[in-house]
Amino acid sequence: MMKAAVYKGIGHMEIEEIDTPHIGDSEALVKVEMVGICGTDVKTFVRGHPMFQPPCILGHEFVGKIIKVGENIRNDFGDATYVIAPYIGCGECELCREGTSQLCRNKYGTGGAFAEYVKVPAEILERAAFCVPDGIPKEVMVLAEPLACAIHGIEKARATPNKKVLVVGSGPMGLLIGITLKNLGSIPVIAEIDEIRLNIAQNCGLETIDFGKEGFENFMKEKPMYNSIILANDKVDLVSKLIPFVIPGGTFELFGGMPKDARLEIDPYYIHYEEVSIVGSFGFTEEEFKQAYDLLCDDPDTYGKLISKIYEMDDIHEAFKAAMDKSNIKIIVNIN
Numbered sequence: 001m002m003k004a005a006v007y008k009g010i011g012h013m014e015i016e017e018i019d020t021p022h023i024g025d026s027e028a029l030v031k032v033e034m035v036g037i038c039g040t041d042v043k044t045f046v047r048g049h050p051m052f053q054p055p056c057i058l059g060h061e062f063v064g065k066i067i068k069v070g071e072n073i074r075n076d077f078g079d080a081t082y083v084i085a086p087y088i089g090c091g092e093c094e095l096c097r098e099g100t101s102q103l104c105r106n107k108y109g110t111g112g113a114f115a116e117y118v119k120v121p122a123e124i125l126e127r128a129a130f131c132v133p134d135g136i137p138k139e140v141m142v143l144a145e146p147l148a149c150a151i152h153g154i155e156k157a158r159a160t161p162n163k164k165v166l167v168v169g170s171g172p173m174g175l176l177i178g179i180t181l182k183n184l185g186s187i188p189v190i191a192e193i194d195e196i197r198l199n200i201a202q203n204c205g206l207e208t209i210d211f212g213k214e215g216f217e218n219f220m221k222e223k224p225m226y227n228s229i230i231l232a233n234d235k236v237d238l239v240s241k242l243i244p245f246v247i248p249g250g251t252f253e254l255f256g257g258m259p260k261d262a263r264l265e266i267d268p269y270y271i272h273y274e275e276v277s278i279v280g281s282f283g284f285t286e287e288e289f290k291q292a293y294d295l296l297c298d299d300p301d302t303y304g305k306l307i308s309k310i311y312e313m314d315d316i317h318e319a320f321k322a323a324m325d326k327s328n329i330k331i332i333v334n335i336n
């Protein structure tokens with residue numbers, strides 16, 4: 001038996017004793033140590049999610065120890081802590097072969113990680129599990145999954161070094177994108193309306209623009225131009241408002257998920273005459289997960305600033321409440 005935080009429906013999660021996952025020959029059992037609360041977990045908890053039907057266990061940003069492996073898996077993982085991707089592409093379909101494994105329809109995935117143990121398939125252990133080095137705090141390594149998504153967003157937005165990039169939204173993802181752009185040599189500016197979030201971005205060493213009423217009006221007057229704009233929130237009306245600020249040939253990216261009934265209305269002038277590309281970004285490839293791991297190993301201190309608080313699993317409700325509080329960035333749950 002094991003302890004798990006079972007999601008039972010909107011606003012309802014309970015710590016329960018449930019069966020420890022049974023592993024097959026090509027699976028391993030991981031003793032979870034720490035899990036990050038993701039925006040998706042919060043959304044699911046607050047308004048439900050078509051991909052996560054209750055009862056189920058949420059949580060996909062985790063580190064842990066590989067304590068048991070099936071017959072078909074090499075057993076040299078030892079006592080170290082590993083950061084493990086929650087999913088990878090099948091590696092065989094056309095989408096995977098084209099290098100777009102984030103879109104694979106046949107992904108390998110792990111179980112939900114707000115539990116003492118989680119089941120991991122051999123393919124993920126072989127291709128997307130990395131040892132947390134001594135000296136790197138485990139809670140920082142939990143950022144590998146959201147950082148991989150940020151790296152994917154940067155790639156899709158063609159926000160390569162020396163490019164001016166406007167990142168709209170200073171939530172955990174906007175900040176991860178901003179910090180990483182800076183690390184990679186691009187010139188990011190973070191736009192945000194919330195004062196607390198603006199301060200957090202500044203504390204991370206990022207340049208900011210206040211998108212509050214007056215700030216936004218000034219911005220519209222000044223007309224700064226960007227190679228790429230990355231929309232890291234769900235404000236669909238900002239797409240048509242901000243597209244004129246992309247330089248000809250530049251890129252506008254929808255990074256954040258939009259509400260289900262959202263519809264876009266854009267002046268096609270920008271797409272045809274200005275050749276602005278509108279792109280989306282969702283998830284990550286296993287290569288990007290490895291890149292995220294490398295970046296965290298290189299600069300744990302800057303990324304570590306995004307960790308606001310660590311809660312125990314018994315206090316999971318408090319932890320979710322904290323994750324909804326704008327003054328926090330990343331909330332971590334300590335499992336074992």
Ligand SMILES: [Zn+2]
Binds near residue numbers: 039060061145
């Ligand atoms: Zn996540």
Ligand SMILES: [Zn+2]
Binds near residue numbers: 092093095107
């Ligand atoms: Zn595939």
